[in-house]
Amino acid sequence: xxxxxxxxxxxxxxxxxxxxxxxxxxxxxxxxxxxxxxxxxxxxxxxxxxxxxxxxxxxxxxxxxxxxxxxxxxxxxxxxxxxxxxxxxxxxxxxxxxxxxxxxxxxxxxxxxxxxxxxxxxxxxxxxxxxxxxxxxxxxxxxxxxxxxxxxxxxxxxxxxxxxxxxxxxxxxxxxxxxxxxxxxxxxxxxxxxxxxxxxxxxxxxxxxxxxxxxxxxxxxxxxxxxxxxxxxxxxxxxxxxxxxxxxxxxxxxx
Amino acid sequence: xxxxxxxxxxxxxxxxxxxxxxxxxxxxxxxxxxxxxxxxxxxxxxxxxxxxxxxxxxxxxxxxxxxxxxxxxxxxxxxxxxxxxxxxxxxxxxxxxxxxxxxxxxxxxxxxxxxxxxxxxxxxxxxxxx
Numbered sequence: 001x002x003x004x005x006x007x008x009x010x011x012x013x014x015x016x017x018x019x020x021x022x023x024x025x026x027x028x029x030x031x032x033x034x035x036x037x038x039x040x041x042x043x044x045x046x047x048x049x050x051x052x053x054x055x056x057x058x059x060x061x062x063x064x065x066x067x068x069x070x071x072x073x074x075x076x077x078x079x080x081x082x083x084x085x086x087x088x089x090x091x092x093x094x095x096x097x098x099x100x101x102x103x104x105x106x107x108x109x110x111x112x113x114x115x116x117x118x119x120x121x122x123x124x125x126x127x128x129x130x131x132x133x134x135x136x137x138x139x140x141x142x143x144x145x146x147x148x149x150x151x152x153x154x155x156x157x158x159x160x161x162x163x164x165x166x167x168x169x170x171x172x173x174x175x176x177x178x179x180x181x182x183x184x185x186x187x188x189x190x191x192x193x194x195x196x197x198x199x200x201x202x203x204x205x206x207x208x209x210x211x212x213x214x215x216x217x218x219x220x221x222x223x224x225x226x227x228x229x230x231x232x233x234x235x236x237x238x239x240x241x242x243x244x245x246x247x248x249x250x251x252x253x254x255x
Numbered sequence: 256x257x258x259x260x261x262x263x264x265x266x267x268x269x270x271x272x273x274x275x276x277x278x279x280x281x282x283x284x285x286x287x288x289x290x291x292x293x294x295x296x297x298x299x300x301x302x303x304x305x306x307x308x309x310x311x312x313x314x315x316x317x318x319x320x321x322x323x324x325x326x327x328x329x330x331x332x333x334x335x336x337x338x339x340x341x342x343x344x345x346x347x348x349x350x351x352x353x354x355x356x357x358x359x360x361x362x363x364x365x366x367x368x369x370x371x372x373x374x375x376x377x378x379x380x381x382x383x384x385x
Contacts, residue, residue: 057318057321058323059297059298059323080323081321081322081323082318082319082320082323083321104292105294106292108322109322167321168321168322169320169322170322170323171324172325176322
């Protein structure tokens, strides 16, 4: 894996969170994106969702929910990142907040590759025949499937033609939030999406493999990991954003 | 519009200011370099006519390659007009970013920000980050 040219990181601050609601998960990521990073520092947050939740891509219309009956009863939250809707249930989610000052779009896009390359490699090390999607057919925006995992983008991680890892970004002036979902197992709310367990018969739900993945990531960025918890100010900001934005129907239904 | 006659933000928006009936009216768009870098624009959100925009602050958003990015206004003022057909025909930005691909027209209030770049300075910036 190549390092991202121009992205110099000495330390990744690691947050390993307990499963929680969609609104809180998005509020924490928002607080992290809004907090100026210390020089040569990034934040990696690993988390899960309880209860299961549907997240809409930032530009998706909420009316499109009717096209996916399986998730009709679930809570819904609108992400700030792009892409399609994700059914967050049997997955591991990551958010990576990194400095983008001085980086061009090609360099920022290369961060997708760092994550997907390292995940592909760690899955392959466990005998899972994962690979990266290359040159998928171009689909007009209006014809893209509602669910992210039914869409294909260059670099998505796939297994037996099914997408098992996808990522999206929100770019602010100085920093970028990259979201990614690793589909460990099929959800009862989205039976059309088999996960790694169904496709490979390898059970990754215990997350014991995550340490190996993090080692590959730190090698790719040539940096160290350091455990991190949200500051009082970040928690306060997240609580405010949770109620004012991610639990607010005006935000969820804005399109 | 002639790209060489425009002013630019370091965030890749261009602006052209003209005197219309005694009012300073700015036409704003995004540069060919930005369009090329973003590669595959799929969504754009425009400001509302009548909205107030502030120089250096967000006025709209775009999505490309699953990434949502803000658009930053080069000037402060009131939005007079937006290119309503643009979000449904973003290909225009590839073919004609400096004329048909304009995004909004703003009645300028106050002076233009001093940090706007001329074409040569903007090209240098693109060269450094390209």
